[in-house]
Amino acid sequence: MTDTRTEALTVLRTLVGNETADFHEGQFEAIETLVDGRRRALVVQRTGWGKSAVYFVSTLLMRRRGAGPTVLVSPLLALMRDQIAAASRAGVRAVAINSTNPHEWAEVQQQLANDEVDVLLVSPERLNNPSFRDNQLPALINRIGMLVVDEAHCISDWGHDFRPDYRRLRELITTMPAGVPVLATTATANSRVVADVAAQLEGSAEAGAAEHGDTNGAGSDAGNRNSNGGTEVVTIRGPLARASLRLGVLRMPDARARLGWLLSHLAELPGSGIIYTLTVSAAEDTARLLRDSGLDVRAYTGKTDPQEREESEQALKDNTVKALVATSALGMGFDKPDLGFVVHLGAPSSPVAYYQQVGRAGRATDNADVLLMPGPEDEEIWKYFATSSMPDQDRAELVIAELTAAAASGNGTLSTPALEARVNLRRTPLELLLKVLDVDGAVARVQGGWVATGQSWVYDAERYAGVTAARRAEQQHMLDYERLPEGPAGCRMEFLQRALDDDTATPCGRCDNCAGTWFPTDIAADATTRATATLDRVGVPIEPRAQWPTGADRLGLPVRGRIAPDERATEGRALARLTDLGWGGTLRTLFAAGATDAPASPALIAACVRVLADWNWDDRPQAVVSMPSRSRPQLIASIAEGLAAAGKLPYLGQLSLTGAGPTGEPGGNSAYRLASVWGQFEWAGGTSGSDPAASDAAASDPKRSALPNGPVLLVDDLVDSRWTLAIAAKALREAGVDAVLPFALALRG
Structure with a gap:
């Protein structure tokens, strides 16, 4: 052994508490590249391989040689918490500066000044915080011993989880003193992403353009500088197969069947695990159903309170819950070595993203079960998120x-x-x-x-067109994964490895195609009944607008501050969200591009009536008014007339458009959305939405035109920004209505 290897092995054994521990293939090569070579390394290794051991051992060796603290750039708070806990167990002094601990920042800065910190964890966004960037970062860079970039695929917009702030690391690297080693780690990068990340680490002039060959260690002796003036990156890449994972795909006809399967068989899955969904509402609905059926689960999404998230993470690690029902908010780096299973209700948009999530399971166990249950709504959700990170x-x-x-x-x-x-x-x-x-x-x-x-x-049109094309291709690859043929030729692990350009891929012998179906396919009758009841649940609150948007006055609107109480709507209701598992599917079909306008079905009207039956309003509505619509007049009028008939209420017709009516498209900000509907509605006695020829007669009918003294139910089809309803309610209030109760078929998002 070299002196460095002997020293590094001693540190490793101390870190893991095992006197016989040895390095995995590639681990010491990475450490040697950093500590002895003071070079830049990109490590692409499967989840559970031990990437954190590389940077913790390297940090302690560098600190013994007089180096300053390691700066570890980490993308998620949950990941930071795990890394700090792991460092503490290993005797590494690690601290973090992030949005959740501002009360600790002064203490952290003092610890840094006293040289009492081995690893400082920061988010990539923190690097561009003006106060941190201008006041703390320069001094830190002068003392930095090593830079570690965790989840480095986030650097590349070819990756599945691009984070713009990660690209700032290229500039940071150029400001560091010469000879400061850099380590980037990831478990999910194909060759294109590896090339892009390596180019960013090099600081070369053509980031993303160069092609980089792999090396199985520190062996590349191409020199310290490349032809573009950057510093050569040593890429250490190992096989990505996960022998502990047993993969499978179970295709079900609809959400009802998928939820029924979970109710029937979740308790049988090994240990505790994660159930992934594609949307927040699907996570919340699924968790509620499972809890109501006596299963101990929690929802975990980007909207979950941070403290509740931390408590849920710990509950899963302690095996006090069966599962967390989560969106991708629970993903990169979450560390529970004995996680027993991962189930997906709906497929991620690429095999790379899927591999990243299933990699949470079986890190320190011989067996873990991974089951994908794709849904017909998956592709529509993929399309929505496909270009969200690219500039217009x-x-x-x-x-x-x-x-x-x-x-x-x-x-x-x-x-x-x-x-x-x-x-x-x-x-x-x-x-x-x-x-x-x-x-x-x-x-x-x-x-x-x-x-x-x-x-x-x-504008780099060529690059962004390429990214769009690559993501579409990845979506097709995910569909291909779902439909792989039976037998070793359709091995699911081999497919995932090849998707990450792992040329060591061979059939795993464990997945459902290699070894046969390992999961049950039956659904208990009572489970179907309970799933049906959950999916048939109706009613989502529509919060009323209470504040005029900042900047509305700049657009010529005479408003600012709070909306006057006598101009507001009250809290409303929607049948469901477009992203809901149950009625969301029906509504997505109704509002799909090119869908034909038609009266609502009896089943849809009956569901809307149930929303009203469950609505605990202060005062019952006295009449029904509908919104004017240029795209779905029959749909809206039929809902309004159906609700009026069910409640034995007069239907007064629809509001009138003034001028050309609302302008603009969905997706703009509040000020512009308000401007597009400002002054566009008025009460002119009510007009018929389903029969425009009857408008004049409707307006002259006193039964239609007379507004009641009590509340009015205002019916619309789709709610997005809520400004359409807010301005329509304002028009009705100004016409003398005591209260406006908004009702819509669908709530976007």
């Missing part, structure tokens, strides 16, 4: 133009809300676009907001 050229140029104009006028900094009022983008996609433009150098985040840098920006 027109809007990007508009953002730059607004920031440039602000600088020219002497107001060089615009906050995100102020910028939102100038461009028709919602807050979340606007913030994502700003991050992309920031990384591209066109804008910069400063204290108080954003500024234009004056650097030219060119």
Whole structure:
């Protein structure tokens, strides 16, 4: 053994508490590359291989040699918590700076000043926080001993989970002192992603363009500099097969059958595990059904309270729950070595993303079960998320133009809300676009907001078209995975390995195609009944708008601050969300592009009546009014008339459009959405939505035109921003209605 290997092995055995432990193939090669070679390494190894051991051992060896602390860039709070816990067990002093512990920042800074920190964990977004970037980061960079980039596939927009802030690491690397080693790790990267990540780590001029061959260790002696002026990256890539995983696919006709299967067989699955869903509402609905049936599960989504998330993670690790029903919010790096199973209700959009999630299971056990139950709604959900991280050229140029104009006028900094009022983008996609433009150098985040840098920006149409095409191809690969033929030629693990360009792939001998179906396919009769009841659940609250959006006055609207109580709607109801497992499927069909307008079916009207029956309003509505619609007049009028008949209420007809009616498209921000409907509705006595020829007669009918003294039920088809309902309610309130109770078929999202 070399002296470094002897020392590293001693540290490893101390870390894991095992005097006979030895390195997995590739682990010491990575450590040697970092500690002795002071080079840059990209490690692509399966989940559970021991990537954290590489950076913890390397950190302690570097610290013994007088190096400063390691900076570990980690993408998720859950992952940070696991990493800190693992470091503590290993005797590594690790601390974090993130959005959940600002009360600890001063103490962390003092510990850094006292050289009492071995590993500092930060998120990629923290690197561009103006205060941290300008005040703490420069001093930290001067002392940095090593940079570690965990879940490095996030660097690449060819990857399944691109994070724009990760690309900022390329700039950070160029500011570090010479000879500081860099380690990037991931378990989910195909060759295209590996090439892109390596180019980012090199700091080469053509990031993403170079092709990089793999090496099985520190062996590449191509030199420290490449032809583009960057630093050569050593890529250490191992086989990605997971011998502990038993993969299977169970195709069911609908959500009712999938939930029925879970009710019938969840208790039989080994240990505790994760049930993944594609949407928040599916996670919440599924968790509620399973809990109501006596199964100990919790929902875990991006909307779950952070403290509740942490408690749920610990409950799963302690095996005090059978499963977490989760979206992808529970993903990268979540560490429960004995996780017994992973079930998917709906398929992720690529084999790479799927491999990443199933990799949570069986990390330290001989066996773990992995079952995919795809749904007919999967492809529609994939399409929605496919291009969400890519900038739109027109809007990007508009953002730059607004920031440039602000600088020219002497107001060089615009906050995100102020910028939102100038461009028709919602807050979340606007913030994502700003991050992309920031990384591209066109804008910069400063204290108080954003500024234009004056650097030219060119929309990389070719790259984004390539990303779009690649994601479409990955979606097809996922469909191919679901339909692999029986027998070793259709081995599921081999397919996933090849999707990640692992040329060591061979049939696993364990999956349902290699060894035969290992999971039951029957569904208990009572389980189907309970699943049906859950899927048939109706009623989702529609929260009323109570505040005018920031920047509305800039668009010429005479409003700001709170909406006056006598102009507001009350809390409303929708039949269901478009993303719901139950009625969501019916509604997605109704609102699909090109769907024909037609009266609602009796079953749909009956479901709407049930929503009203369960609605605990303060005062019962006295009449029904509908929204005017240019695309679905028959649908809306039939729902309004059906509810009026069921409640023995007068149907007063629909509101009138003023002028051309609302403008704009779904997806814009609040100020622009409000502007598109401002003043576009009025009460003119009521018109017929289902029979336009009867409008004049309806308007002259006193039974239709007379507004009641009590509440009015206002019927619409699809609710998105809620500003249409807000302005329609304002028109009715101004016409003398005491209260407006909004009702819609569907709530988007």
